[in-house]
Amino acid sequence: MDVFRLVREFLTGETAADRIEEELRHLDNAEVRIALLGRSGTGKSSLINALVGERVAVSGVVETTLKAQEFNVNGLIFVDLPGGGTTRFPFDEYLDTVKVALYDAFVLVVSKRILESDLDLYEELKRRTGKRIHIVRTMIDQDIENAQHDGLSPELVLPRIRQDLESKFGVSTGYWMVSNRHPEKYDFPAFCDSLLEDFDEVRRDKFIFAAQAYTNEQLIRKREVAERHVLLFSGMAAVNGFNPIPGADVVTDVAILVKMNQWILRCYKLDEEHMKKQLKRHPLSSAQVTLVNRLIAYGTREFIISLIKRQAGRMTGKEIAKWVPVVGQMASAGMGFALTRWMGQDLINQCEKASRTMNAAPHSKSHNQSF
Ligand SMILES: Nc1nc2c(ncn2[C@@H]2O[C@H](COP(=O)(O)OP(=O)(O)O)[C@@H](O)[C@H]2O)c(=O)[nH]1
Ligand SMILES: [Mg+2]
Numbered sequence: 001m002d003v004f005r006l007v008r009e010f011l012t013g014e015t016a017a018d019r020i021e022e023e024l025r026h027l028d029n030a031e032v033r034i035a036l037l038g039r040s041g042t043g044k045s046s047l048i049n050a051l052v053g054e055r056v057a058v059s060g061v062v063e064t065t066l067k068a069q070e071f072n073v074n075g076l077i078f079v080d081l082p083g084g085g086t087t088r089f090p091f092d093e094y095l096d097t098v099k100v101a102l103y104d105a106f107v108l109v110v111s112k113r114i115l116e117s118d119l120d121l122y123e124e125l126k127r128r129t130g131k132r133i134h135i136v137r138t139m140i141d142q143d144i145e146n147a148q149h150d151g152l153s154p155e156l157v158l159p160r161i162r163q164d165l166e167s168k169f170g171v172s173t174g175y176w177m178v179s180n181r182h183p184e185k186y187d188f189p190a191f192c193d194s195l196l197e198d199f200d201e202v203r204r205d206k207f208i209f210a211a212q213a214y215t216n217e218q219l220i221r222k223r224e225v226a227e228r229h230v231l232l233f234s235g236m237a238a239v240n241g242f243n244p245i246p247g248a249d250v251v252t253d254v255a256i257l258v259k260m261n262q263w264i265l266r267c268y269k270l271d272e273e274h275m276k277k278q279l280k281r282h283p284l285s286s287a288q289v290t291l292v293n294r295l296i297a298y299g300t301r302e303f304i305i306s307l308i309k310r311q312a313g314r315m316t317g318k319e320i321a322k323w324v325p326v327v328g329q330m331a332s333a334g335m336g337f338a339l340t341r342w343m344g345q346d347l348i349n350q351c352e353k354a355s356r357t358m359n360a361a362p363h364s365k366s367h368n369q370s371f
Pocket of ligand 2: 044045046057058059060
């Protein structure tokens, strides 16, 4: 969907207002379902946690029961199917011919030791789904460390492991050698890219929205998705007649801005709920705490109103035209649109900057830890 065109058509009266709302709802309601299979202890839970950048699945415990577990993080749903071995679970219960269609991607997780049962699991999975299976080999950090310890060249480690996997599973699938402890390294980012290829446009956006961005490329992608959303929210603001008058003291309905800003904060994992959880595990520096507190404020009504009061007075017709060339001549819709867009862009910029700071120094020590 060309969101920019949609918004332009709406603003010039060529398309109905509810198309904007529909598109936004469509994106909001989308779900991505990823099935993860593999023996206990291979790193499935850790992989889920690394993908979303938070601890949703408990790792490091031996799974004694074969029970599927579902984790839903902002619409990105992981189904952990701890099968393998001699049991026919999860196929009979979870991956029969009908239910296979429920999943958007299939991931087989393996670690150092590949057993005959892993190969059987793979064959059966391939046969049942008829789809590409991503094979993720975890704990690469340990292999590298061992190689270094043994005086072997770490550069040889990945090609060797790949060869070994190819000799077992065949060459017709994708292998990703990852460390769940370093999701910014090795094949982890490439694994995320390759998952995206399995999704349609809406699910692609959803995955990018809900997954943690560790690399520069991932941040660039997040920005693209966030900017498209801001455009839609700005259209919604115009639809709803959000029209702050420059200089006036009254601000009417800011509900859409609150919603937009909270969406952006969630997209960058800088929302209050996420940060509170993170803080329990990783202390932030006091500078980071100040930064996060400032960003979280953007999701509140009071802060938005004060920001609008300051900004609306400053915005001239010319500035509105600059921000939104397509609505330059439509002053009434333009003001609400332009202000929303300006605020969204501003928050995206700040969140991106904060993400870069956090990625650069994720575990720095600190004292003052409250939001
Ligand atoms: N060093 C290292 N340890 C890992 C990695 N992935 C998982 N682990 C550890 O291996 C253990 C089993 O992982 P877990 O995610 O619980 O596996 P699951 O049983 O498949 O869900 C835990 O102690 C994890 O911390 C990895 O990529 N590198
Ligand atoms: Mg687990």
